[in-house]
Amino acid sequence: MPKPIPGIPYNETSSHKLLGDVPAIADHMAKTEGGTFITYILKTMKSLDSPLIQVFIRPFGKSHLVLGDFPEAYDILMRRREFDRSPTLGDLVKGLTPNLHIHLKTNDTWKNQRRLIQDLMTPSFLHNVAGPVLYQNLTTMIELWRMKSRIADGRPWKAADDVNQMALNALTAFSFGEEFEHSATKPALSAVQAMSEESIAQIKRKGLDEIVDFPKGQEGPVFRAIRELTETVGKVQGNPAPGLTWAYVTRKPRVRKAIRIKEDCIEKELKNGVRRLEETSGRVIKSAVDQMIVRERALAKKDGRAPNFFSRVMIDEIFGFVLAGHETTSTALCWSLKYLADYPSTQNTLREALHRAFQSLTANRHNPSIHEIISTSIPYLDATIEEILRCTGPIPVVDRIATVDTELLGHRIPKGTVVTCLVTGPSLMSPGFDINTSRRSLTSQSDVKEGRHRAWDPTGIAQFNPDRWIAPSKGSPGDIEFDPTSGPQLVFGLGTRGCYGKRLVYLEMRIVLVLLVWNFELLSCPPAVSTYHSKLIASNEPTHTYVRLREISR
Numbered sequence: 001m002p003k004p005i006p007g008i009p010y011n012e013t014s015s016h017k018l019l020g021d022v023p024a025i026a027d028h029m030a031k032t033e034g035g036t037f038i039t040y041i042l043k044t045m046k047s048l049d050s051p052l053i054q055v056f057i058r059p060f061g062k063s064h065l066v067l068g069d070f071p072e073a074y075d076i077l078m079r080r081r082e083f084d085r086s087p088t089l090g091d092l093v094k095g096l097t098p099n100l101h102i103h104l105k106t107n108d109t110w111k112n113q114r115r116l117i118q119d120l121m122t123p124s125f126l127h128n129v130a131g132p133v134l135y136q137n138l139t140t141m142i143e144l145w146r147m148k149s150r151i152a153d154g155r156p157w158k159a160a161d162d163v164n165q166m167a168l169n170a171l172t173a174f175s176f177g178e179e180f181e182h183s184a185t186k187p188a189l190s191a192v193q194a195m196s197e198e199s200i201a202q203i204k205r206k207g208l209d210e211i212v213d214f215p216k217g218q219e220g221p222v223f224r225a226i227r228e229l230t231e232t233v234g235k236v237q238g239n240p241a242p243g244l245t246w247a248y249v250t251r252k253p254r255v256r257k258a259i260r261i262k263e264d265c266i267e268k269e270l271k272n273g274v275r276r277l278e279e280t281s282g283r284v285i286k287s288a289v290d291q292m293i294v295r296e297r298a299l300a301k302k303d304g305r306a307p308n309f310f311s312r313v314m315i316d317e318i319f320g321f322v323l324a325g326h327e328t329t330s331t332a333l334c335w336s337l338k339y340l341a342d343y344p345s346t347q348n349t350l351r352e353a354l355h356r357a358f359q360s361l362t363a364n365r366h367n368p369s370i371h372e373i374i375s376t377s378i379p380y381l382d383a384t385i386e387e388i389l390r391c392t393g394p395i396p397v398v399d400r401i402a403t404v405d406t407e408l409l410g411h412r413i414p415k416g417t418v419v420t421c422l423v424t425g426p427s428l429m430s431p432g433f434d435i436n437t438s439r440r441s442l443t444s445q446s447d448v449k450e451g452r453h454r455a456w457d458p459t460g461i462a463q464f465n466p467d468r469w470i471a472p473s474k475g476s477p478g479d480i481e482f483d484p485t486s487g488p489q490l491v492f493g494l495g496t497r498g499c500y501g502k503r504l505v506y507l508e509m510r511i512v513l514v515l516l517v518w519n520f521e522l523l524s525c526p527p528a529v530s531t532y533h534s535k536l537i538a539s540n541e542p543t544h545t546y547v548r549l550r551e552i553s554r
């Protein structure tokens with residue numbers, strides 16, 4: 001039976017059930033349109049009127065705390081040594097990448113392993129290596145959508161699969177470079193190119209609000225295998241026994257075959273990288289794999305050991321990019337399409353900002369180059385990206401585990417307690433709870449006293465409004481700048497164990513938003529396919545991602 005921690009509110013009925021809150025969560029999801037674990041938590045927090053609650057979703061009735069307060073979450077993630085990475089996040093990928101650094105506590109082993117991938121999020125690698133290859137892949141999707149928009153001629157179509165493929169392409173391009181022979185978007189492009197005149201004429205006879213179905217194209221075996229594996233992650237989400245589930249899932253013949261294909265693919269790319277390293281003495285870096293090989297050689301030399309380019313750590317860290325980044329980025333981009341279409345004034349302001357930024361291009365049809373996209377300051381673009389991320393929280397929770405007996409908001413909590421911080425909860429997307437300062441930790445109290453306590457104005461906190469991230473420019477009076485410190489944001493977690501890949505995400509979203517808004521007007525879709533409901537699979541995906549595009553002619 002559940003074992004509550006004294007003093008922290010919980011759902012009384014669940015505390016008398018062997019499965020704790022699990023039946024109530026299932027009931028909430030069955031009866032609430034768009035209901036997820038997160039909406040259950042938000043509802044429970046509201047009814048218990050507390051920023052800290054406990055739920056019973058773990059085996060043996062262990063209490064799991066949920067915190068809906070940014071200042072205290074900030075304190076835990078940034079400063080409190082009594083908390084460390086909890087196994088919850090890593091459990092989602094453990095069966096496929098047991099050697100990924102996500103599973104490690106914050107210690108020397110974690111630090112050493114991170115050295116292997118330390119170069120990949122530097123501005124130099126992102127701008128010179130990842131940026132161009134991402135750009136090349138993303139323009140293929142723009143080409144696909146240009147064809148689709150001409151055929152659909154103002155009618156909506158389902159965009160989720162294209163976005164998902166594009167996100168996967170982007171990550172494999174980042175990992176393996178432009179010479180990687182597989183593509184997820186190109187088969188879709190070929191399928192649309194091969195559409196008969198009659199099937200196009202049929203589409204043109206449809207009503208303007210009717211959904212257009214486009215042929216999908218056949219993914220090759222490598223992408224099918226990667227997709228098979230990334231989709232298994234959703235099966236472990238919210239599962240009280242992830243170890244057992246992984247043991248079952250990874251024994252399935254389909255999954256075993258997919259793992260073999262993935263292993264062969266990474267090994268082949270590593271061999272190509274090692275060959276390139278030998279041929280060019282490490283001077284030509286074309287991908288994350290190349291950079292990691294160069295780093296492994298340098299680390300081995302420094303540590304006085306032989307390099308191991310094919311270690312389990314190398315393989316899992318490489319596949320980790322895809323596992324950690326694919327569904328999350330795809331989800332963020334799907335939400336971006338919805339917000340841009342449903343907030344035309346944001347879209348117009350963004351387009352005007354792009355026109356000002358890329359003035360010399362408006363006379364002809366060329367897209368801004370990758371160099372221009374990266375190097376041009378466009379505060380409203382940064383603000384739009386930040387606001388989309390704030391409102392959507394693709395990973396809706398950030399977890400930590402108490403490594404010692406400690407205190408939280410005035411309550412004693414035992415070692416081993418998992419604390420889940422809500423990414424789109426109170427004080428981030430709804431007004432915060434009124435918490436007596438004396439209940440806060442000492443460091444959090446001093447933030448309040450010294451005015452370092454960042455907070456959003458509760459009025460309009462739930463509204464999508466990129467302007468909240470805009471401030472008057474300090475350098476050039478009359479101008480504006482993007483201020484990432486305007487208010488609380490938890491979308492990538494915080495601190496040493498915050499998201500490793502966030503710079504790549506910002507880069508990818510920047511390229512996608514520029515190319516999309518530059519080339520198309522995103523129009524709203526019929527209400528039935530425009531809801532803001534979500535489903536929490538591997539990440540918090542929108543249930544409906546449809547687009548209706550009007551090509552912009554210049």
Ligand code: HEM
Nearest residue numbers: 102324325328329332394395492493494497498499500501
């Ligand atoms: C929109 C896309 C993404 C979102 C919303 C997201 C969000 C997050 C969050 C919330 C965490 C936990 C942070 C914490 O505990 O403080 C995390 C961790 C992590 N993310 Fe991301 N992520 C995204 C994309 C990516 C990408 C593209 C990569 C890799 C290329 C990546 C790699 C990782 C890794 C390796 C960790 C674990 C870091 C550690 O344990 O030290 N993520 N991410």
